[in-house]
Amino acid sequence: MSELIVLTCASGKQCSHLVPLLYDESMYKLRLVVNSTASSERLQKQYPKAEVVQANLDFPQDCARILEGATVIYYIGPPFTWKETYYGINVVDAAVSESKKPGSKFAHFVFSSVLHPELTKLLNHDRKRYVEEHLTESMLPYTILQPSHFTDNAIGQLVAQKDVDHPVFKAPHSAQTAFSFTSLHDYAEASAKVIQERSKHFYATYQLVSTLPMKYTEYIKSIGEAMGKDVEIQEVPYEQSVGNFCERMFGSRDDVPQTLRDGPERLVLYYNHRGLYSNPNILEWLIGRTGSSPADVAKRYLQR
Ligand SMILES: NC(=O)c1ccc[n+]([C@@H]2O[C@H](COP(=O)([O-])OP(=O)(O)OC[C@H]3O[C@@H](n4cnc5c(N)ncnc54)[C@H](OP(=O)(O)O)[C@@H]3O)[C@@H](O)[C@H]2O)c1
Known part of the structure; x- marks a missing residue:
């Protein structure tokens, strides 16, 4: 039976490169999570084999719904909202609950974070730092990916x-x-590899720059x-x-x-x-070029 891979911000820049790399793999069924009706309609047309789900990550019940039956979540947080940390914590908590259900298939939480979340002067970095902390302490099998400026x-x-x-x-x-700089194309390739190879990347945090x-x-x-x-x-x-x-x-x-x-x-x-600033060595090791x-x-x- 195919595994359910959940991707948030599925209508966004990152997923526009990542989803095509996973879409045709018969072992996966994709659940594409968006917020607006316009994005939902667009993705349903673009990816008819995928399940497209509208959710607001501000609502814990929506986060529980998107994780139901999931094997993997590839979590991207919506940009430039002061609630970004809350969204991430909601999703991590929902994954923990999903992993504790009897017969749960949950196996991997991949967080698409940002390079240097420790930079407190940049709010869009700082807000991800707390999500990384919450994920690390959740005891879920996780991988944190840190792209730079695209x-x-x-x-x-x-x-x-x-x-x-x-x-x-x-x-x-x-x-x-x-x-x-991080190319979206390179980043999608590295992300797909982490999803596909799963346990090889458990508990790792990778700076991914091109x-x-x-x-x-x-x-x-x-x-x-x-x-x-x-x-x-x-x-x-x-x-x-x-x-x-x-x-x-x-x-x-x-x-x-x-x-x-x-x-x-x-x-x-x-x-x-x-x-x-970072170094492309880890990205090059992952994608082999x-x-x-x-x-x-x-x-x-x-x-x-
Ligand atoms: N730009 C860069 O150079 C860069 C570099 C590194 C990291 N990042 C990080 O990348 C992330 C954004 O990823 P992206 O660029 O792929 O996305 P994006 O193109 O900015 O798209 C935003 C996404 O957020 C969704 N969204 C908005 N509010 C939501 C809510 N309340 N609940 C659920 N979904 C919601 C939107 O859904 P709808 O389409 O349905 O509205 C859309 O899919 C941010 O965390 C940003 O900090 C960006």
């Missing part, structure tokens, strides 16, 4: 300008800041080279950049509660001076 974040904006004479990148923070630290200027240059273009970088002023984030994440620039605005405000401030450069990722987008 390589793909700026690529859509740039590839859309492939036929423009002078493409421009609007940098949301200082372009001198360096990051290790590149050594590189300045944003170098990152944009590498994408520009794949497009055959010189890209001009324009840094967006702080207040405007926070407004852009809020508009993208919450649908409004100004009419956003401070509890939500806190996340983007801290992020832009932090990234103006400090980036996220070199991590993708920004140019590799851009070429994939251009070929689509």
